[in-house]
Amino acid sequence: MRMTGMKxxxxxxxxxxxxxxMSAAKFCIDYAIGAGASQARVSLNKSxxxxxSVLNGSLDKVMHSADRSIFxxxxxDGRYGTFSTNILDRESLxxxxxxxxxxxxxxxxxxxxxxxxxxxxxxxxxxxxxTGLYDSSYHRIAAEERLSSALSGTIFRxxxxxxxxxxxxxxxxxxxxxxxxxxxxxxQGFSGRHTETSFAFCSExxxxxxxxxxxxxxxxxxxxAAMRQDLxxxxxxxxxxxxxxxxxxxxxxxxxxxxxxxxxxxxxxxxLFSALNATAIQQKNSFLAESLGRQVFTDRLxxxxxxxxxGKPGSRYYDTEGVATxxxxxxxxxxxxxxxxxxxxxxxxxxxxxxxSVSRPVLMPAxxxxxxxxxxSAEKRVSLQDLxxxxxxxxxxxxxxxxxxNPVTGDFSYGIEGFAFKGGRxxxxxxxxLVTGNMVRLWNNLVxxxxxxxxxxxxxxxxxxxxxxxxxx
Amino acid sequence: MDKRYFLETFHVTEPQxxxxxxxxxxxxxxxxxxxxxxxxxxxxxxxxxEVSSGGFHIDFGTGIRTLKEEKTGYAYSExxxxxxxxxxxxxxxxxxxxxxxxxxxxxxxxxxxxVCRDGLxxxxxxxxxxxxxxxxxxxxxxxxxxxxxxxxxxxVSAKLSYSQSDIMMFNSYGELxxxxxxxxxxxxxxxxxHNGRNENKTVSRSFRMGAEMVTDTIIDEMIxxxxxxxxxxxxxxxxxxxxxxxxxxxxxxxxxxxxxxxHSFEADFNRKGQxxxxxxxxxxxxxxxxxxxxxxxIRYNRGACNYDDEGIPGQKTYMVTDGVLTSYLHDxxxxxxxxxxxTGNGRRExxxxxxxxxxxxxxxxxxxxxxxxxxxxxxxxxYVDEFSNGQVKIGEGDFTFYVxxxxxIENGIxxxxxxxxxxxxNGPQALAGITAVGNDLKIxxxxxxCGKDQSAxxxxxxxxxxxxxxxxxxx
Numbered sequence: 001m002r003m004t005g006m007k008x009x010x011x012x013x014x015x016x017x018x019x020x021x022m023s024a025a026k027f028c029i030d031y032a033i034g035a036g037a038s039q040a041r042v043s044l045n046k047s048x049x050x051x052x053s054v055l056n057g058s059l060d061k062v063m064h065s066a067d068r069s070i071f072x073x074x075x076x077d078g079r080y081g082t083f084s085t086n087i088l089d090r091e092s093l094x095x096x097x098x099x100x101x102x103x104x105x106x107x108x109x110x111x112x113x114x115x116x117x118x119x120x121x122x123x124x125x126x127x128x129x130x131t132g133l134y135d136s137s138y139h140r141i142a143a144e145e146r147l148s149s150a151l152s153g154t155i156f157r158x159x160x161x162x163x164x165x166x167x168x169x170x171x172x173x174x175x176x177x178x179x180x181x182x183x184x185x186x187x188q189g190f191s192g193r194h195t196e197t198s199f200a201f202c203s204e205x206x207x208x209x210x211x212x213x214x215x216x217x218x219x220x221x222x223x224x225a226a227m228r229q230d231l232x233x234x235x236x237x238x239x240x241x242x243x244x245x246x247x248x249x250x251x252x253x254x255x256x257x258x259x260x261x262x263x264x265x266x267x268x269x270x271x272l273f274s275a276l277n278a279t280a281i282q283q284k285n286s287f288l289a290e291s292l293g294r295q296v297f298t299d300r301l302x303x304x305x306x307x308x309x310x311g312k313p314g315s316r317y318y319d320t321e322g323v324a325t326x327x328x329x330x331x332x333x334x335x336x337x338x339x340x341x342x343x344x345x346x347x348x349x350x351x352x353x354x355x356x357s358v359s360r361p362v363l364m365p366a367x368x369x370x371x372x373x374x375x376x377s378a379e380k381r382v383s384l385q386d387l388x389x390x391x392x393x394x395x396x397x398x399x400x401x402x403x404x405x406n407p408v409t410g411d412f413s414y415g416i417e418g419f420a421f422k423g424g425r426x427x428x429x430x431x432x433x434l435v436t437g438n439m440v441r442l443w444n445n446l447v448x449x450x451x452x453x454x455x456x457x458x459x460x461x462x463x464x465x466x467x468x469x470x471x472x473x
Numbered sequence: 474m475d476k477r478y479f480l481e482t483f484h485v486t487e488p489q490x491x492x493x494x495x496x497x498x499x500x501x502x503x504x505x506x507x508x509x510x511x512x513x514x515x516x517x518x519x520x521x522x523e524v525s526s527g528g529f530h531i532d533f534g535t536g537i538r539t540l541k542e543e544k545t546g547y548a549y550s551e552x553x554x555x556x557x558x559x560x561x562x563x564x565x566x567x568x569x570x571x572x573x574x575x576x577x578x579x580x581x582x583x584x585x586x587x588v589c590r591d592g593l594x595x596x597x598x599x600x601x602x603x604x605x606x607x608x609x610x611x612x613x614x615x616x617x618x619x620x621x622x623x624x625x626x627x628x629v630s631a632k633l634s635y636s637q638s639d640i641m642m643f644n645s646y647g648e649l650x651x652x653x654x655x656x657x658x659x660x661x662x663x664x665x666x667h668n669g670r671n672e673n674k675t676v677s678r679s680f681r682m683g684a685e686m687v688t689d690t691i692i693d694e695m696i697x698x699x700x701x702x703x704x705x706x707x708x709x710x711x712x713x714x715x716x717x718x719x720x721x722x723x724x725x726x727x728x729x730x731x732x733x734x735x736h737s738f739e740a741d742f743n744r745k746g747q748x749x750x751x752x753x754x755x756x757x758x759x760x761x762x763x764x765x766x767x768x769x770x771i772r773y774n775r776g777a778c779n780y781d782d783e784g785i786p787g788q789k790t791y792m793v794t795d796g797v798l799t800s801y802l803h804d805x806x807x808x809x810x811x812x813x814x815x816t817g818n819g820r821r822e823x824x825x826x827x828x829x830x831x832x833x834x835x836x837x838x839x840x841x842x843x844x845x846x847x848x849x850x851x852x853x854x855x856y857v858d859e860f861s862n863g864q865v866k867i868g869e870g871d872f873t874f875y876v877x878x879x880x881x882i883e884n885g886i887x888x889x890x891x892x893x894x895x896x897x898x899n900g901p902q903a904l905a906g907i908t909a910v911g912n913d914l915k916i917x918x919x920x921x922x923c924g925k926d927q928s929a930x931x932x933x934x935x936x937x938x939x940x941x942x943x944x945x946x947x948x
Contacts, residue, residue: 472714
């Protein structure tokens, strides 16, 4: 089928942001300073996304998205405000900056609002391609190829499941590719560029068993470079994940070992990063206040922020403020090594400024007896099965259903889906189960961490094993 | 505002819109529509005693959709230049080149149900005409009021967010629809400290209303609510988890309806056979006497819609009537598939998204049982009345919601306070397990936002309800 009407992105070799758009960003800085602002930062974001969705083997939805917007961070008379617009002609931008300045001047002064000092900003994000997340072949992809990729991943018409104890009700697949280009400058001379492409395929399967009960399974693949693999495998994984849930049993409540699959472990790490944010700490909205430099967790827990690993999703050379990222520990052997402290909070609290937030966290493998402690040893590999063997019995969590974590206390409660396991072997899917506890206690009960984080994710969090976790059912 | 205002705002004429529709249908689609949006968003944040940050954001663009049977082509332009919009229209039109395996249906669906044509959210004071500085004293009043009510308060952050959206829709039936939508939200987050322990509480109010919503009255209401129940929060413990009767307090417990059945009643999931309620129209799904509605016609409500985002007038839709499943929530696509009228639930986050079936204000109508009798009937269970979030698995029907506060029930009496627990259940079983419905329906006017692929402002409500058994998290 010939797809016409879809305009391919132009032939520019690198990124999306044009010279004229860069000039528009500079115009905003100059206009703001000329109108009396003391400092300003402009972040210009431009992106294009194309997606082709397939329902039950047939094309169901085509979407083309193209966005660009300017964010203006404005400092004037000791005051500060943030503004954005997607109307970029110069006349409109002039009105936009003027009105932004009026708004800033209405706010209360706050002497700690300022740009980061120039020596802290990145100097090496010049072309946008330094992080190795940009595949220039993106610009050569034709609409026909996108459609072909989307259709190549469907297994709906070949799937015969009449004798397998289930019926395939629906299959939804989506191929998408995108390019995101950020150009950030400030009035102190900082200039940064970050460009990345992304290619993704996802599949969701809904099946019913012989009783008519429905189950769904989801899987995805993503890469900053064009994908070459057989996308049908993605759909087969989604189907397998749906089928394995058939026949869940209600498990008893109690305190068990818990293993979280690498696909979902980040759910338990996220509250730690929220609590390590200096703004939350300053606002007394963190359960990790006054923990910097202290051993809070088991020495088995080490999380590094490896922001500067070219080619790996999540890498970036500068944060929202333009501050240069660097590789280093966030938590090392259970000791808190970093609060994420922006320029404003650093000034307000006297804390050392760092980057605003984590970029590419990597939770290091750990295993009882020291295996995994040697990071460049082949024996450090710790598989999901290793974790199951170590724990013996417990609950293997493959998904979270709702729930939350209280940021002040660290108390959490989540719905889970997964399986009971015994003697290191999965026995049956569990039904309507909850896990409840406290983040500090949970992470002190970390038994082991695998080495199976998925390469396609920004957060490198492997499968994890915990002891003594409260489950309700 | 009249049609001319919208045409001028978007710099287009009706003949130009007709040409765009023609471009969107150039490959044989059977329906197309245009969605023009000009939105301004403002926010003001008070922290550490001062409103020292804030800003505004402008969003402008046109979304163009082509339908071929149930298949969707969608593209948008961030300006209303005819060349760019025509390129978007042609991009959307390619869907009609896909294979034709769907069933052919008539495109037009007459609108049915209760239709509200007068404005649901007229602004006495337009947000765009209001100086942001006029709101600063209210945020300050909120902060000082909370501090003055409880000596354990150590931090207050207060935020006012408001937006005004001009929306113009035009479709291949030649229907032109215009709407101006205000939305204002006030939120206060409070940290309390007592004997070395910290606790938090968040209160909010949100209405589709102009700047007149910001009054001393609403601020004082929020002050009282922010400091109520804090003694209990410091005393609260996790209960012993397990399965038990759950009494859902009136108001915010409407999250139960949103998660346990609202999403499962959205017709896109049912059209694809994915919902646990697929194919069950006409079946009894809960006890007789229970009516559950999704209502876009509540004046000034966060979920109110003069028109949905497909130009269908706002309506009140009975999903469950006397315990029987009577309607799904439809957009034009699913309505055509089911051969019924759209219910005004085709909503979208912005011009960047195609509309899909979404809830508005979802609630259960009153029953007859006094709240005290419902609590009094429970020998051992839990009462819950404050929530933060929820989720559902559409196929399995398993839903959860996170409880910020509640109490244990022992021998018909509310006893020890509880907090920070998740509750899980199965939608069809929970609905069938409703054994009492109170007479105290309350709509909650918090900042409820639904996140099904796109963000949508919604609200919810419920009278006090007893469910015979759900699984409660605990230690």
